[in-house]
Every structure is written in structure tokens, then in C-alpha cells.
Amino acid sequence: MDKMKIYGGKTLNGSIYVSGAKNSALPILFSTLLAQGKHTLHNVPRLADIDSTFLLLKELGCKVLRDGNTATVEVSRPPSLEATYDIVRKMRASILCLGPLLAHYGSARVSLPGGCAIGTRPIDIHLDGMKELGAEITTQSGYVEARAKKLVGGTILFENPSVGATENIMMAASLAEGTTVIENAAKEPEIVDLANYINKMGGRVEGAGSSILTIVGVKKLTPSEHTIIPDRIEAGTLLIAGAITGGEVTVKSCHPKDFEALILKLREAGFKVTTTEDSATVYPLKKWKGVDVTTAPHPGFPTDLQAQFMALMTQGEGTSVVTETIFENRFMHVQELVRLGADITPKTRVAVVRGVPGGLTGAPVMATDLRASASLVLAGLVAKGETTVGRIYHLDRGYEALENKLTQLGARLERLRE
Numbered sequence: 181m182d183k184m185k186i187y188g189g190k191t192l193n194g195s196i197y198v199s200g201a202k203n204s205a206l207p208i209l210f211s212t213l214l215a216q217g218k219h220t221l222h223n224v225p226r227l228a229d230i231d232s233t234f235l236l237l238k239e240l241g242c243k244v245l246r247d248g249n250t251a252t253v254e255v256s257r258p259p260s261l262e263a264t265y266d267i268v269r270k271m272r273a274s275i276l277c278l279g280p281l282l283a284h285y286g287s288a289r290v291s292l293p294g295g296c297a298i299g300t301r302p303i304d305i306h307l308d309g310m311k312e313l314g315a316e317i318t319t320q321s322g323y324v325e326a327r328a329k330k331l332v333g334g335t336i337l338f339e340n341p342s343v344g345a346t347e348n349i350m351m352a353a354s355l356a357e358g359t360t361v362i363e364n365a366a367k368e369p370e371i372v373d374l375a376n377y378i379n380k381m382g383g384r385v386e387g388a389g390s391s392i393l394t395i396v397g398v399k400k401l402t403p404s405e406h407t408i409i410p411d412r413i414e415a416g417t418l419l420i421a422g423a424i425t426g427g428e429v430t431v432k433s434c435h436p437k438d439f440e441a442l443i444l445k446l447r448e449a450g451f452k453v454t455t456t457e458d459s460a461t462v463y464p465l466k467k468w469k470g471v472d473v474t475t476a477p478h479p480g481f482p483t484d485l486q487a488q489f490m491a492l493m494t495q496g497e498g499t500s501v502v503t504e505t506i507f508e509n510r511f512m513h514v515q516e517l518v519r520l521g522a523d524i525t526p527k528t529r530v531a532v533v534r535g536v537p538g539g540l541t542g543a544p545v546m547a548t549d550l551r552a553s554a555s556l557v558l559a560g561l562v563a564k565g566e567t568t569v570g571r572i573y574h575l576d577r578g579y580e581a582l583e584n585k586l587t588q589l590g591a592r593l594e595r596l597r598e
């Protein structure tokens with residue numbers, strides 16, 4: 181298993197381009213199952229999770245070709261309507277094939293995704309939504325079996341604004357009979373990007389980005405072409421890399437409005453952050469304040485930036501209370517940051533970080549999940565000496581060549597192939 185060795189103490193400076201958004205590319209890749217023919221998608225990041233999705237699409241009869249960051253997906257009638265455990269267990273977002281397969285072919289058999297390090301990750305909101313559209317859903321021997329001669333639009337109220345459930349139901353409803361309204365829908369930029377692609381295919385999705393989503397079902401969708409939006413979480417991670425090392429870093433080809441909550445928190449901590457339409461710059465600061473942060477559905481502070489921001493707070497002056505409201509177990513990075521010398525007291529949903537500027541010393545640490553691994557890399561950039569992050573395959577799930585990007589900005593790190 182690869183490791184990442186980071187030599188701490190380098191200040192990062194310069195500008196860097198972000199890749200396409202993993203959490204937009206995944207649902208949009210699954211939405212191709214709604215329309216037979218050739219889809220062309222640009223700015224698709226090269227990530228392990230994208231490779232897993234290609235594998236599943238191929239199992240479902242698609243021809244998938246990648247040329248750099250462009251992917252073409254040729255969809256024909258799937259030989260089987262089953263997403264097997266072997267693939268789904270590696271990437272729980274595979275559950276997003278349920279809606280398209282059910283809507284287009286009237287049935288689907290998808291392995292239950294199971295939990296992961298950050299939480300139990302149930303899919304009840306997905307399944308309840310499918311039932312509202314008239315699907316028969318049974319779960320047996322670890323699989324969800326869904327059937328529906330015809331999906332019929334209805335009104336669905338989500339108990340919480342689940343991103344995946346909003347995407348799954350939006351895709352299913354796009355080919356249903358009549359109109360579907362989702363109340364308390366997720367409002368993330370990735371939801372808007374998916375709606376834009378479904379509309380390019382001839383769908384009728386209105387209200388994406390607001391909490392009321394209206395989908396007027398159509399008879400048929402036609403493949404189209406689309407460019408995936410920039411990854412706001414990668415952009416935020418790179419901005420924090422500049423901030424934590426006291427450098428000046430500009431993140432380019434991003435949408436600053438998509439990670440405004442982070443920008444506001446950086447400014448509250450004392451950083452100067454300027455933005456243009458498609459870039460954000462953080463400026464050098466020797467001392468910054470510990471500030472409290474609470475994760476929330478978009479446009480609140482993203483849970484996917486909580487671990488990275490916590491690394492920054494370990495170097496702030498004063499205390500930062502970090503509250504994680506989205507997932508029940510998303511503090512796996514805390515004990516590893518403590519191994520580097522951070523002073524953090526975790527409770528179930530709250531961690532109290534007592535900032536100790538310059539207080540981190542390099543050590544071997546272990547990545548447990550995607551964003552925790554990013555947090556440990558950021559801490560390693562400022563820890564004295566060498567930090568080795570194990571199980572770095574977690575990082576490869578969601579960051580395209582992060583070590584190259586950080587090296588381009590002046591970091592000194594290397595991947596150890598084991």
C-alpha cells in the first residue's frame with residue numbers, strides 16, 4: 181500500500197488549477213444510463229472512484245473511453261440490471277445507478293452499499309423516494325431489488341436534504357409519468373450540475389440549487405455533451421494548504437461562490453482572501469485565530485472540508501470548536517492529528533481544538549477516509565520533520581495527483597510505493 185512522505189516546513193506559493201468535481205462527475209456518469217447512445221463528458225477527474233464507476237458502467241453494458249479528462253460513454257441496453265457487491269462495496273455512490281436503471285428499464289438489483297469509516301450511510305431516503313414514485317422495493321441477501329412498470333411522479337418530502345437521494349430521485353423522476361416535486365432537496369452545486377446535464381438530454385428539471393425541486397417527466401432522453409464543474413472541495417483543500425503554510429496561493433478555474441462558507445471562515449480567522457469569477461487567493465499570515473465551525477448542508481460549511489479546516493485550526497491561536505452535524509463518525513483524523521502533537525478533545529459530534537502554533541512534529545500516521553487523508557497531508561506540510569501518511573489510497577479516491585499540485589506550489593513530498 182502506497183504511503184506519502186511529507187517534509188514539513190515549506191511555504192507554498194503560486195497558482196494551481198483544480199480538477200473537475202468528483203461529486204458531480206459520479207452522478208452525471210450514472211445519469212448516462214437514462215439515455216442510450218453516446219455521451220461526451222469533459223473535465224472528468226482521473227480518480228479511483230471514477231475508475232470504479234467506469235467499471236460498473238461497463239458491467240452494465242456501456243462502452244467507456246477516456247481521453248485525458250474527456251470520457252465518452254456509449255450506452256446500450258444493459259445485459260444485466262445488476263450492480264454487484266464487489267463494485268458497490270468499493271464505492272457506495274454506485275447506489276446512484278438505481279434511479280436511472282429503474283426509470284429506463286423498469287427494474288434494478290443493486291447491492292446495499294454498506295457503511296464506511298465516517299458513518300452507517302443508510303439509503304432509506306433513496307428507497308422511500310423510489311416507493312413514492314410507485315416502485316416496489318425489497319431488500320434481501322444484501323441487495324436492493326426495485327421494480328416498476330412505470331414510475332409515476334409525486335410529491336416527496338425529504339427528512340433531511342440528502343445529496344445522493346436528491347440525485348437518485350431526480351434521475352428516476354426525469355423519465356417518470358407526470359411531475360415530481362422534491363421538498364427539502366439538497367442544494368449543492370453538484371445537484372445543479374446534474375440537473376443541467378439532464379436538461380441538456382431533454383429533461384425538465386427546475387429549481388435545482390433551491391430546496392424545492394420540480395421534475396417534469398419526459399418520454400425519452402437523448403445523450404449530450406457536458407463539462408463537469410470544478411471541484412469545490414479540492415479548491416478549498418488547496419486554499420487551506422496555502423493558508424496553513426503561511427504562503428500566497430491562488431486556486432484557478434474554480435467557482436469561489438461554491439465554497440463561500442470556507443472563504444468566510446478563513447477571513448474570520450484573520451486571513452485575507454480575494455476572489456474573481458473563477459479564482460480565489462489566500463495571502464500570507466503569520467498568526468491566525470482559532471474560530472468555531474459547524475458543518476451544514478450547502479450553502480453551509482461543507483462536511484467534506486471539516487477535517488482539512490481542523491488541521492488549520494491546530495495551528496491557530498486560541499480554541500476552535502468543530503461541530504460535525506452531517507456524519508456521525510467523521511473525526512477519524514483527530515487521533516492521527518494528535519499523534520502529530522495537536523491538542524484536540526473529541527466528543528461524538530464536537531471536537532475542541534486548542535491551537536498550538538508550530539506545535540506539530542512529524543510522525544507516521546494512518547489515513548482512514550478520503551478527507552481525513554487530506555487533513556493529515558495538510559498537517560504534514562507544517563509539522564517539523566517528516567510525516568508519513570499510510571493507506572494513501574484513500575486520498576487517490578478523491579484528489580487528482582494532489583502530490584503533483586502541492587509540489588508545484590513548493591511542497592516537498594514523495595509517494596512511497598510499497
Ligand code: EPZ
Nearest residue numbers: 203273301302303304305306342343344345484506507550
Ligand atoms: C454526498 O454523500 C457526497 N458524496 C459526500 O462526499 C458528502 O460528504 C455528502 O454528500 C454530504 O455533503 C458524493 O456526492 C458521492 P447525504 P451522500 O446523503 O449523498 C444521511 C466525499 O468526501 N442519510 O447527503 O451519501 C447520511 O447518513 C464524500 O467526497 C440518511 O439518513 O450524503 C448523512 O448523515 C463523503 N438516509 C446525511 O444524511 C439516506 O437515505 C447526509 O448524507 C441518505 C443519507
